[in-house]
Amino acid sequence: MIHAKVIKKNANSAINHLKDMNIxxxxxxxxxxxxxxxxxxxxRIDSYDCVDLNGLPARKHDDFSASYDVIGSIAIIKRKDIDDAIKIADKLIKRKNIDAVYLDDGISGNFRQHRLRFLAGNELYETIYRENNIKLKVNIKYDYFSPRLATERLRVSNMVSENEFIIDMFAGxxxxxxxxASRHNxxxxxxxxxxxxxxxxxxxxxxxxxTGRITGICGxxxxxxxxxxxxxxxxxNLPHDSFNFIDIAYRHLRKGGTINYYEILDYESLYNRMEFFKNYFEISSKRIVHGYSKSMNMYAIDLKKL
Structure with missing residues (x-):
């Protein structure tokens, strides 16, 4: 039987990513x-180290399954049914690494802030999240953050060359x-x-x-x-509104430069986007980052300016 073999510290982000890919x-x-x-x-999936366990005991899946994210010591449940969410929260809070559990009622406002309902544990919002050998302080009440992009962030980092000048337009x-910047000058x-x-x-x-230099600017x-x-x-990385900024990004990108572009699209809209991009860019790659709804996915599209 095929398994993805993942270092323990990367397990949560890998599980979330693979759940979204439905594999x-x-x-x-x-x-x-x-x-x-x-x-x-x-x-099998090429982006993971896949192994055949050849008879090692794979234990049957239990009834505890739900869509939730773990950000540091905080779990955020994605299910909408409050009764189910409470049952899941009661189980999650028993884990040693979980201090608080919330129900996510969606994202609102220009700041993409979570609408959260506290379910279990200690009502805290700030935590330290770790991925790919970095640490991030996150306040889930005030700041948008998705652990489901850990693999995508590593992919983009692997594309970067030394001494690049980079603009992170929606940095969070x-x-x-x-x-x-931890891996490149x-x-x-x-x-x-x-x-x-x-x-x-x-x-x-x-x-x-x-290793590199970051200048943070609010505006x-x-x-x-x-x-x-x-x-x-x-x-x-502003998946609901990135297209509104593509013209200005294009103007401030050097010829031959790259845009790492993210948008949530259905198949027809994706086709229209690709046709538009072909007029201005070479499309280096396109991939599904994760599912969003039955008909829509979040796509990562790498664009090289002609």
Whole structure:
């Protein structure tokens, strides 16, 4: 039977990512040894180390399954049914690493803030989240953050060359910027309209050992970016509204530079986007980051300016 073999510290983000891709075999449950977590899969996937356990005991999946994220010591349940959410919260709070559990009632406002209902544990909102050898201070009440992009952030970081000038247009608390600057000698302008998120970004800069330089700026990206030209890379992680900013990003990207673009689309809208992009960019790659609804996915599209 095929399993994804994942280092323990990366297990939560990997499970969330594979859930969104709908390739976890739900007939079996995840198990671990001293070093690794083994996630049962319906099929092999190239972006993971997949192993055939050749008869090692894969234990049957239990009834405890739900869509939830773990950010540091906080769990956020995605289910809408409050009765089910309370039952799940009662189980989650018994875990040693979980201090608080909330129900997510959706995202609202320009700052993409979670509407949260407290369910169990201690009512705290600030936590330290770890992924890919970096630490991020996150306040789930005031700052948008998704652990489900851990694999995507690592993918983009692996694309970056030394000495790039990068504009992170919707930086949040800095997960893309911090990871890239921890691994590369780069100069990053990290912008977000949410000043609380930029405050967290500045704390995260101090909390991590960085090779590159990050300048956090609170403000409207469409205005702040006017101060910078000839970027080697622009990261556009605003999946509901990125397209509204594509023209201005294009103007401030050097010829041959890259946009790492994210948008939630259905298939027809994706086709229209790709046709539009072909007029201005070489499309280097396109991939589903995770599902969003029955008909829509979040896509990552890498664009090279012609």
């Amino acid at each position: 976890i075999d739900k007939n079996y449950r995840v198990f671990s040894d001293d070093c690794y977590v083994y996630i049962p899969l319906k099929m 608390v800095g997960p893309f910027s911090i990871l890239i 780069v100069n990053i302008i990290a912008i977000d309209i949410n000043c609380h998120a930029i405050s967290m970004l500045n704390e995260n800069i101090k909390m991590n050992k960085l 409207d990206s469409s205005r702040i970016i006017e101060n910078y030209n000839n970027a080697d890379r622009i990261i556009m």
